[in-house]
Amino acid sequence: MNVLFEYSPHPRLLQQLAKGSLDQIQNLTRSVRLWALLRWLYSGKGYISLGESFTYTDWRKAFFTETHKDEKQEDILKHQDPNCACIKTTKQWLLDCGVTLDEWQYSLQKEIQILNADIEKLLEERLFAQVRKSLQSDFDLLVSRNCLQRVNNIAGRKKYYRRLENLPFSHNSDNLTTGANLTSKAQAYVAGALGMFSFLDPSYPLLAEQISEYIDEDNHRVFLYVDYVVPESSPQQDAVDEVQSELQKIWDSGEITPVLLTYHSAHQNQIKECIVYPVCIYFMERAKYLCAYGSTPKDEINWYKYRLDRIISQRLESLNWQDPRVPQLLR
Numbered sequence: 193m194n195v196l197f198e199y200s201p202h203p204r205l206l207q208q209l210a211k212g213s214l215d216q217i218q219n220l221t222r223s224v225r226l227w228a229l230l231r232w233l234y235s236g237k238g239y240i241s242l243g244e245s246f247t248y249t250d251w252r253k254a255f256f257t258e259t260h261k262d263e264k265q266e267d268i269l270k271h272q273d274p275n276c277a278c279i280k281t282t283k284q285w286l287l288d289c290g291v292t293l294d295e296w297q298y299s300l301q302k303e304i305q306i307l308n309a310d311i312e313k314l315l316e317e318r319l320f321a322q323v324r325k326s327l328q329s330d331f332d333l334l335v336s337r338n339c340l341q342r343v344n345n346i347a348g349r350k351k352y353y354r355r356l357e358n359l360p361f362s363h364n365s366d367n368l369t370t371g372a373n374l375t376s377k378a379q380a381y382v383a384g385a386l387g388m389f390s391f392l393d394p395s396y397p398l399l400a401e402q403i404s405e406y407i408d409e410d411n412h413r414v415f416l417y418v419d420y421v422v423p424e425s426s427p428q429q430d431a432v433d434e435v436q437s438e439l440q441k442i443w444d445s446g447e448i449t450p451v452l453l454t455y456h457s458a459h460q461n462q463i464k465e466c467i468v469y470p471v472c473i474y475f476m477e478r479a480k481y482l483c484a485y486g487s488t489p490k491d492e493i494n495w496y497k498y499r500l501d502r503i504i505s506q507r508l509e510s511l512n513w514q515d516p517r518v519p520q521l522l523r
């Protein structure tokens with residue numbers, strides 16, 4: 193049974209064929225040409241027109257009309273035979289293959305940076321109006337992309353090619369979107385974000401794994417960094433929880449007063465008494481911090497983030513606003 197290539201030119205598939213980033217218009221044009229070439233080679237027409245193994249010249253004779261010349265660019269541009277494949281624009285290739293132009297343009301612009309004007313230009317281009325040298329190197333690129341095979345056991349200087357029985361594309365390359373209508377980039381992002389928030393809910397890493405399953409593994413990998421902010425209970429962890437709950441009580445009381453805390457500053461390698469107005473607690477890089485305004489370990493009055501596990505006071509002391517220890521700037 194002959195293998196057919198009927199994939200649509202989804203950006204992910206084009207990227208697999210391309211030599212370099214699709215952001216470069218010439219790479220995009222070339223990969224669209226390679227896609228069209230595959231559609232032709234692996235079609236009923238392609239199998240009828242070309243034997244099992246074939247040379248570039250065999251292909252040229254089958255693909256273009258008899259009067260087509262391929263040595264000089266000027267001859268190609270002059271060729272006006274309406275039946276010749278060199279006349280067909282990219283747009284015609286896409287339409288003949290049943291591609292909806294609007295959808296294709298949309299999927300392309302979701303994945304790569306490309307202006308409407310550049311797409312328009314590409315659509316109007318005569319896709320195969322290329323000299324022999326370029327087209328021959330297309331065949332070699334298809335070989336390197338595992339879409340064609342070189343046949344080695346034929347004597348002579350000519351290069352022979354053969355179609356393969358398996359092509360390196362997965363079926364879901366044809367899906368423009370998967371999951372909740374997210375691009376693969378967005379899915380990778382969501383999966384990564386869920387992994388980061390795993391400390392909030394242990395089911396997040398599982399969800400992240402499920403999402404990342406849909407992502408085309410040839411092009412995207414998601415590395416989940418799963419780390420729990422709340423490890424097994426430890427005396428240090430208990431102390432952090434205690435500080436947090438004391439702060440919580442202060443905030444819940446509705447009357448927030450300055451607090452006195454004893455802080456071990458790693459930067460200064462000193463233990464400092466700080467009087468601060470507590471604002472909030474947040475997570476950063478696997479630790480909890482108190483964001484507060486007041487006297488800092490650097491002996492300034494400023495905003496500072498105090499790592500909760502470095503607050504070493506037995507308990508936080510709430511101070512009256514009139515307390516002389518409260519710095520004037522804080523009042």
Ligand SMILES: [Zn+2]
Nearest residue numbers: 260271276278
């Ligand atoms: Zn021609």
